[in-house]
Amino acid sequence: MLHRAVAFHDSLATRRSVREFSDAPVPREIIEACIATAGSAPSGANHQPWFFACVNSAEKKREIREAAEAEEREFYSGRAGEDWLDALAPIGTDADKPYMETAPWLICIFAQRRGGAHEGEDRKNYYIHESVGIATGMLMAACHQAGLATLVHTPNPMKFLNGICDRPETEKPFLILVAGYPADGAKVPKHALVKKPLEQIMSVL
Ligand code: IYR
Numbered sequence: 041m042l043h044r045a046v047a048f049h050d051s052l053a054t055r056r057s058v059r060e061f062s063d064a065p066v067p068r069e070i071i072e073a074c075i076a077t078a079g080s081a082p083s084g085a086n087h088q089p090w091f092f093a094c095v096n097s098a099e100k101k102r103e104i105r106e107a108a109e110a111e112e113r114e115f116y117s118g119r120a121g122e123d124w125l126d127a128l129a130p131i132g133t134d135a136d137k138p139y140m141e142t143a144p145w146l147i148c149i150f151a152q153r154r155g156g157a158h159e160g161e162d163r164k165n166y167y168i169h170e171s172v173g174i175a176t177g178m179l180m181a182a183c184h185q186a187g188l189a190t191l192v193h194t195p196n197p198m199k200f201l202n203g204i205c206d207r208p209e210t211e212k213p214f215l216i217l218v219a220g221y222p223a224d225g226a227k228v229p230k231h232a233l234v235k236k237p238l239e240q241i242m243s244v245l
């Protein structure tokens with residue numbers, strides 16, 4: 041058990057949030073297998089309140105990039121506020137998101153306010169954000185295991201995604217997961233490599 045737990049840690053600890061992607065295609069079957077892993081996550085009352093719109097077409101990716109960059113320009117030119125921009129400075133991000141067109145897949149994740157455990161139901165869902173967050177973490181781990189790099193992208197607001205991905209108003213865009221291969225020589229900021237040691241994130245009582 042310890043060997044398996046440590047081996048899993050050693051693998052996941054090599055995950056990087058990448059902002060330079062290769063345009064090499066990734067077969068749909070790989071994405072489907074990763075989404076199936078996400079779909080196996082636990083959720084409130086097992087209602088599985090998530091939907092994954094997997095965008096691969098160049099036209100849709102361009103639409104999403106353009107809408108996201110419009111929001112990001114507002115964010116970086118004032119909406120974020122000084123503290124937030126200060127916190128982001130060591131990551132070196134800005135409003136330009138070319139990787140949203142370069143990467144083969146944009147997985148647009150939606151949280152369903154209503155639904156239920158069975159297809160066609162219209163009941164209230166519970167613990168939506170917790171459930172979709174857990175599923176997203178499992179999706180990222182699955183992508184990593186498959187050899188794919190990912191980036192969590194959260195333009196704010198993301199309302200534009202409902203229209204582009206053809207999703208109903210009862211679904212709230214949760215985040216965009218960019219997925220593909222890292223570009224040759226892709227770099228990550230030093231800041232992102234520092235993870236808190238166990239003593240800081242855990243206690244045994
Ligand atoms: N959504 C913006 C800003 C951003 C916010 C946080 I908090 C980050 O950790 C990284 C970025 C962007 O993607 O640039």
